[in-house]
Amino acid sequence: MRKMRRKGLASMAAQTAASTTDSTVDLGPAAALSCRECGHRVPLGPVFACEECFGPLEIAYDFSSYDTEELRKRIEAGPANIWRYAPLLPVPADVADKPNINPGWTQLVKADNLARELGVTGGLYVKDDSGNPTHSFKDRVVAQALEAARAFGFTTLSCSSTGNLAGAVGAAAARAGFRSCVFIPHDLEQGKVVMAAVYGGELVGIEGNYDDVNRFCSELIGDPAGEGWGFVNVNLRPYYAEGSKTLAYEICEQLGWRLPDQLVVPIASGSQLTKIDKGLQELIKLGLVEDKPYKIFGAQAEGCSPVSVAYKAGHDVVRPQKPNTIAKSLAIGNPADGPYVLDIARRTGGAVEDVNDEQVVDAIKLLARTEGIFAETAGGVTVGVTRKLIENGLLDPALTTVVLNTGDGLKTLDAVAGTGLTATIRPNLDSFREAGLA
Ligand SMILES: Cc1ncc(COP(=O)(O)O)c(C=O)c1O
Ligand SMILES: [Zn+2]
Numbered sequence: 001m002r003k004m005r006r007k008g009l010a011s012m013a014a015q016t017a018a019s020t021t022d023s024t025v026d027l028g029p030a031a032a033l034s035c036r037e038c039g040h041r042v043p044l045g046p047v048f049a050c051e052e053c054f055g056p057l058e059i060a061y062d063f064s065s066y067d068t069e070e071l072r073k074r075i076e077a078g079p080a081n082i083w084r085y086a087p088l089l090p091v092p093a094d095v096a097d098k099p100n101i102n103p104g105w106t107q108l109v110k111a112d113n114l115a116r117e118l119g120v121t122g123g124l125y126v127k128d129d130s131g132n133p134t135h136s137f138k139d140r141v142v143a144q145a146l147e148a149a150r151a152f153g154f155t156t157l158s159c160s161s162t163g164n165l166a167g168a169v170g171a172a173a174a175r176a177g178f179r180s181c182v183f184i185p186h187d188l189e190q191g192k193v194v195m196a197a198v199y200g201g202e203l204v205g206i207e208g209n210y211d212d213v214n215r216f217c218s219e220l221i222g223d224p225a226g227e228g229w230g231f232v233n234v235n236l237r238p239y240y241a242e243g244s245k246t247l248a249y250e251i252c253e254q255l256g257w258r259l260p261d262q263l264v265v266p267i268a269s270g271s272q273l274t275k276i277d278k279g280l281q282e283l284i285k286l287g288l289v290e291d292k293p294y295k296i297f298g299a300q301a302e303g304c305s306p307v308s309v310a311y312k313a314g315h316d317v318v319r320p321q322k323p324n325t326i327a328k329s330l331a332i333g334n335p336a337d338g339p340y341v342l343d344i345a346r347r348t349g350g351a352v353e354d355v356n357d358e359q360v361v362d363a364i365k366l367l368a369r370t371e372g373i374f375a376e377t378a379g380g381v382t383v384g385v386t387r388k389l390i391e392n393g394l395l396d397p398a399l400t401t402v403v404l405n406t407g408d409g410l411k412t413l414d415a416v417a418g419t420g421l422t423a424t425i426r427p428n429l430d431s432f433r434e435a436g437l438a
Contacts, residue, residue: 025151030090033238034060036340044090046152046235056336057238058278059090068287075253080105082140082246088282089246090239091147099176100146101168103139104246106131108254108402113370114383118390122261122399127251128373134171134195135408136164136329136376137272141243142172145232148239149178154230157201158182160217161233162210162268162329163192164407169232170199181229183213188328191411209323211334233269244272248279251402252289259283259294261399264386266378266406267298267307267352268330270337277344297395298341298352299385301327301360301377307338311352316342326357326415327377329407351394355384361415363387367405374409382406 025044032041037055048057071087078084082104083096096102107128115124129137142165149157156179159169166182173180180201184193185208197203206213220226221234232240252259259280265273277296283289300308303325310318318338323331335341345352355363360377363384368374375383386403389395409416425431432438 026092027090027148027151027239028092028095029061029063029087030059030239031062032060033057044151046148046154046230048235048237059238059242061088061090063088063282063286066286071286072257072288075249082143082243085246085249088249088286090144090242092151095147098147098150100143101133101139101172101175103132103143105250108251109371109373111371111403114367117366117370118387118397120390120397120401122397122401125251125255125260125400125402126367126371126373127247127402127404129247129404129406130373130375130379130408134164134167135411136168137244137247137404137406138164138168139172140246141165141240141271142168142232144243145230145236145240146172146176146178148236149230149232150176152230152236154228154236155179156181156229157232158217158220158226158229159232159234160184160210160213161196162331163188163196163411164329165233166196166203167192167199170196170201170203173201174199183217185209185213185328189412189414191413192328195411210332211320214334233271237271241271241275244275245279245282247272247404248276249283252280252283255400257289259289259292260402261293262295262297262350262395262401264297264299264382264389264395264401264403266330266382266404267300267335267338267341268332268378270298270307270335270341272406273298274337274340274344277348293349295348295350295395296344297350297385297389298345299382300352300354301325301330301381302354302356303327304331304333305354306333307335307341308352308354310338311342311345318342325360325377326412327360327381328412329376329378330381351389353385353389353392353394355381355388359384359388364409364416365419368409373405375405376407376409376412377415378407379405379409380415 035050035055038053040052081102109126132139157173186205284291304323320334360380364380423435
């Protein structure tokens, strides 16, 4: 399975490598691209697979000149968005002056009411990324990809998306004056479609699921029709993925430069989870947080649970599934980073768990009524999985735990359809009393 994944990547890499690779490009502390499998390094460019072994490329940095206390002060004096961490990201030093959607620095909510419901005594927090410009964590990754697209001279931004990414790309392209043309499964929630279309770019529905959309984009990238296009999650993926590190940075800074003990993270492609781990490791190496163990738990919906199934079976390869769940934003049946997620869950002592659609809906309502946070289905998955992990003894309620809500419930209203009026009354007190509301 890993071999199959790499073979696909290889052919795509060969095609994108036809675009320029430029070692003089200025993306701040980003020094090169490095293969996650064999460590082979290549200059920064719009490539994403290793020419030696076809493994995925990621950003390698030069942080050697940083002094811990100076860096901490610089971050704390920075803007209230992800660019406060620009010294740790593949972006130019003057990034905050460029037109971008400037996401991040979202609330870390101390969720005491939810903690009581779940029996968590060690401190429970919800990192609420619905507060981003297009109401999902995808703004973080797109903001990085936009800077890379600018550096490499692309003028069109594109992506394959389960919904949220399409909106984030549309908005970022609009702000920065790029053309955008994005691809989604044709049958997504109306909220996702409208949120992607309203920014004025082209939005194309593909008859198929996300994995079909992704395959189509891989073909397009190698065709003259896709020339000059920056696909944020394909040929710009190494840059894009780094945006998720900012979730780890923010969580630790908001905890007073402290690592949480446990994190519960949703999995679609698995990229977010792997980069949160990378971000935590960087903070430890840079001395910004004290080194101590932490556990990362992955969360999936039962109707699309390839990583959870592999985790429970003790496998280190992920068998693709055909998704069927209301958690459409997480509906990637063949997750590119699945094997890395398994490594991280096992290395940190975490786990990967899944919940069914009914549990997702219950969890959305639980979070809303306890903390006033209206999560999309992906947030229902993480909260539902947190509850299940506590019940089955895998997550320790006596430890500090951060649960991610990565998107806004307004985009997935159908999931809670039927939630509505308590009563309809005539505009007088008798009617109010009759309804039993007095
Ligand atoms: C709301 C939301 N949360 C989480 C994810 C998971 O992201 P990843 O593909 O990095 O695992 C997605 C992906 O589309 C998403 O839309
Ligand atoms: Zn390699």
